[in-house]
Amino acid sequence: MPQAFQARKFFIPKTDPKQEVYKPVPYYFGTLSTQDAADQIAEESSLTKGDVLNVLDRYQRYVIKNLQKGYKVELLGFGTVYNRFVTEKGVATAPEVKATHIRTIVPGFSPSYTILNGARRYSLLGEKTSLLKVTILGTPVEAKVTKRSRLTLTGYFETYARCRIPTRFAQTGMLRALAAVSSLDARPLRPSKGKPSFPLISAGIPNS
Structure with missing residues (x-):
């Protein structure tokens, strides 16, 4: 299933008159709940929905308890959660540092990644991330061809043309499915004139 995106208007700061540009931003079909996760896991395993909910509940307690003890907790395939401090202004010497200088404690998250040829590959994104432009709804x-982009080992985007795009999906609290699509190799893109490089995307994806 591709990552959907839509066009959103942005204003360039410190321009008179104000100049506007459009950029792609992620589009989300909804938020999947713990109940949704339990339903899907139960369908794909020998566990019941109740079993899955019990495990998820115990895991949540495990994470919270160990964060309170001062540990970082690694979530397999996701990343590491930890506590971080929001502090006041620093003081001159280490002995002056006190607990009262900590304004609040907030959870932090660092996604898991590996380095491939100098680029980060985030585990949460999988090996391939395809893209699909959608409307505000x-x-x-509607287009004859949409494009799927991936970051190659050289840092350039290669574009793969799609013969058709998904046109049917159902949503009852979660996205059920998108129609399958096929891809054909297309000519690699190169940076346009005046733009020496493409912006870095969140995951480096190797050649298939």
Whole structure:
């Protein structure tokens, strides 16, 4: 299933008159709950929904308890959660540092990644991330061809043309499915004139 995106208007700061540009931003079809996760895991395993909910509940307690003890907790395939401090202004010497200088404690998260040829590959994104442009209502933009982009080992984008785009999906609290699509190799893109490089995307994806 591709990552959907839509066009959003942004204003360039410190311009008179104000100049506007459009950029791609993620589009979300909804938020999946713990109940949704339990339903899907139960369908794909021998566990019941109740079993899954019990495990998830115990795991949540495990994470909270160990964060309170001063540990970082690694979530397999996701990353590491930890506590971080929001503090006041620093003081001149180490002996002056006190607990009262900590304004609040907030949870932090560092996603898991590996380095491949100098680029980060985030575990949460999988090996391939395809893209699909949608309208503000989440319906695919009508076009003869849409594109799937990936970051190659050289740092350039290669574009793969799609013969068709998904046009049917159902949503009852969660996205059920998008129609399957096929891809054909297309000519690699190169940075346009005046733009020496493409912006870095969140995951480096190797050649298939």
